[in-house]
Amino acid sequence: MNSQSEEDYLKALYHLEMDFDAVSTNSIADYLDMKPSSVTDMLKKLAEKKFINYEKYKGTSLTKKGRLIALSIIRKHRLWETFLVEKLGFGWDQVHIIAEQLEHIKSEELIENLDNFLGNPKYDPHGDPIPNKDGEIEKMNQKLLVELKASQKGIITGVKKGTASLLNYLDKEKVKLGDSVKVIEILEFDGTYIVEINKRKLTFSEKICQNLLLETND
Amino acid sequence: MNSQSEEDYLKALYHLEMDFDAVSTNSIADYLDMKPSSVTDMLKKLAEKKFINYEKYKGTSLTKKGRLIALSIIRKHRLWETFLVEKLGFGWDQVHIIAEQLEHIKSEELIENLDNFLGNPKYDPHGDPIPNKDGEIEKMNQKLLVELKASQKGIITGVKKGTASLLNYLDKEKVKLGDSVKVIEILEFDGTYIVEINKRKLTFSEKICQNLLLETND
DNA sequence: CGTAATTTTTAGTCTTGTCTAAAAATATAT
DNA sequence: ATATATTTTTAGACAAGACTAAAAATTACG
Ligand SMILES: [Mn+2]
Ligand SMILES: [Mn+2]
Ligand SMILES: [Mn+2]
Ligand SMILES: [Mn+2]
Numbered sequence: 001m002n003s004q005s006e007e008d009y010l011k012a013l014y015h016l017e018m019d020f021d022a023v024s025t026n027s028i029a030d031y032l033d034m035k036p037s038s039v040t041d042m043l044k045k046l047a048e049k050k051f052i053n054y055e056k057y058k059g060t061s062l063t064k065k066g067r068l069i070a071l072s073i074i075r076k077h078r079l080w081e082t083f084l085v086e087k088l089g090f091g092w093d094q095v096h097i098i099a100e101q102l103e104h105i106k107s108e109e110l111i112e113n114l115d116n117f118l119g120n121p122k123y124d125p126h127g128d129p130i131p132n133k134d135g136e137i138e139k140m141n142q143k144l145l146v147e148l149k150a151s152q153k154g155i156i157t158g159v160k161k162g163t164a165s166l167l168n169y170l171d172k173e174k175v176k177l178g179d180s181v182k183v184i185e186i187l188e189f190d191g192t193y194i195v196e197i198n199k200r201k202l203t204f205s206e207k208i209c210q211n212l213l214l215e216t217n218d
Numbered sequence: 219m220n221s222q223s224e225e226d227y228l229k230a231l232y233h234l235e236m237d238f239d240a241v242s243t244n245s246i247a248d249y250l251d252m253k254p255s256s257v258t259d260m261l262k263k264l265a266e267k268k269f270i271n272y273e274k275y276k277g278t279s280l281t282k283k284g285r286l287i288a289l290s291i292i293r294k295h296r297l298w299e300t301f302l303v304e305k306l307g308f309g310w311d312q313v314h315i316i317a318e319q320l321e322h323i324k325s326e327e328l329i330e331n332l333d334n335f336l337g338n339p340k341y342d343p344h345g346d347p348i349p350n351k352d353g354e355i356e357k358m359n360q361k362l363l364v365e366l367k368a369s370q371k372g373i374i375t376g377v378k379k380g381t382a383s384l385l386n387y388l389d390k391e392k393v394k395l396g397d398s399v400k401v402i403e404i405l406e407f408d409g410t411y412i413v414e415i416n417k418r419k420l421t422f423s424e425k426i427c428q429n430l431l432l433e434t435n436d
Numbered sequence: 437c438g439t440a441a442t443t444t445t446t447a448g449t450c451t452t453g454t455c456t457a458a459a460a461a462t463a464t465a466t
Numbered sequence: 467a468t469a470t471a472t473t474t475t476t477a478g479a480c481a482a483g484a485c486t487a488a489a490a491a492t493t494a495c496g
Contacts, residue, residue: 005482025444036444037486041445041484042484045482045483057444057490087335094327098323098328113306117305117306244474252455254475255477258476259475263453275474
């Protein structure tokens with residue numbers, strides 16, 4: 001069984017991976033309002049348990065195992081928030097702190113019964129999608145890279161149909177699904193994108209940008 | 219704010235004070251499945267906070283302050299149990315462990331809203347009275363079935379602690395909380411009770427009679 | 437490039453809540 | 467009443483999870 005603290009770290013990791021390219025020790029410390037040294041200690045523990053990929057000084061990312069745990073906590077959090085608003089009459093702005101505690105209650109059956117009681121809601125009171133019990137979560141905003149403007153970010157989720165060769169190209173460039181992309185600059189005269197992936201600057205033609213799918217957070 | 223552990227100790231103290239006159243270090247250790255030395259440590263801390271009266275080697279008792287905290291935890295415990303049974307469809311015997319966690323969620327407003335949502339119930343699914351928010355709790359005229367003599371009557375209000383399996387048995391026999399019981403005959407040689415419930419004759423072993431709680435009118 | 441600034445990790449401390457082993461106090465029984 | 471048994475407390479250890487201060491690695495800049 002994972003501790004409350006471990007669960008909060010994994011959840012933080014999940015949210016930070018959405019918003020920023022690299023998840024740094026300091027960003028976690030900021031997010032959780034803790035000191036970076038405390039974060040380092042916990043990262044070691046989570047790496048030991050194979051919940052994250054962690055290399056000293058190199059930042060960190062969730063493993064599949066870790067992501068599933070994070071999603072199960074987020075599922076609980078959002079179901080409880082829904083309960084608090086729909087059934088107990090709380091305002092949408094009051095429920096987060098309480099759900100922060102309720103999300104750690106241990107009982108598979110409890111959360112499935114709660115889900116059914118609430119009528120298997122798809123979204124929480126803040127409009128965020130509720131992951132299902134297998135950790136599947138609706139992709140909120142799937143966009144093409146070409147739709148992004150300079151400084152916007154996204155996570156690579158796939159390519160458009162009939163463009164398998166693009167996958168090969170990405171592979172060769174060491175770009176994988178799940179990698180974060182940040183638009184650095186868009187060249188005006190031919191629509192070329194300069195982007196940053198894994199701290200490397202890459203150049204994508206307009207055609208590539210028209211076929212590369214991203215998940216964004218707006 | 220008190221820790222989960224402190225709250226569990228205070229609740230244990232409250233329950234033990236009901237059943238026994240003096241609350242010994244060992245009885246608390248037994249109840250909470252901990253070592254007596256750990257209990258001593260915690261008793262010092264609770265005494266420091268003025269939640270208990272404690273003198274080395276002399277046993278302990280709750281102060282008014284401590285009793286109020288214990289009752290507020292018991293209130294939460296029983297309201298959550300009621301929620302789990304009434305709204306989420308859990309059985310009597312499944313809810314205690316989950317409520318053991320839920321009772322520690324911190325939010326005054328949460329518990330008041332839950333109380334209203336449930337229609338301000340007076341009793342939990344085990345027939346135990348729910349304290350109000352001022353820590354007032356109904357004192358029941360409760361007896362064990364084994365204390366009744368032939369021809370006496372009572373209303374089933376619950377079972378003693380740690381006898382969840384008895385609840386299952388009663389369920390199977392279609393015996394519910396609130397049912398009236400009349401003692402028809404007590405077999406002398408093994409203490410078996412023949413009782414009438416809902417116009418049906420049932421046979422209860424002595425052990426069952428030692429664990430079945432009734433409300434009587436004397 | 438080389439130095440300065442920043443980030444991250446290490447080393448060591450603290451608190452909470454548990455434990456074991458042993459000592460001290462109290463209770464029981466001859 | 468004294469010896470024995472039981473209960474309770476003390477002393478010391480440990481794990482989790484936080485912190486501070488300082489060292490080490492990385493990144494940024496002149
Ligand atoms: Mn939380
Ligand atoms: Mn939400
Ligand atoms: Mn509890
Ligand atoms: Mn109960």
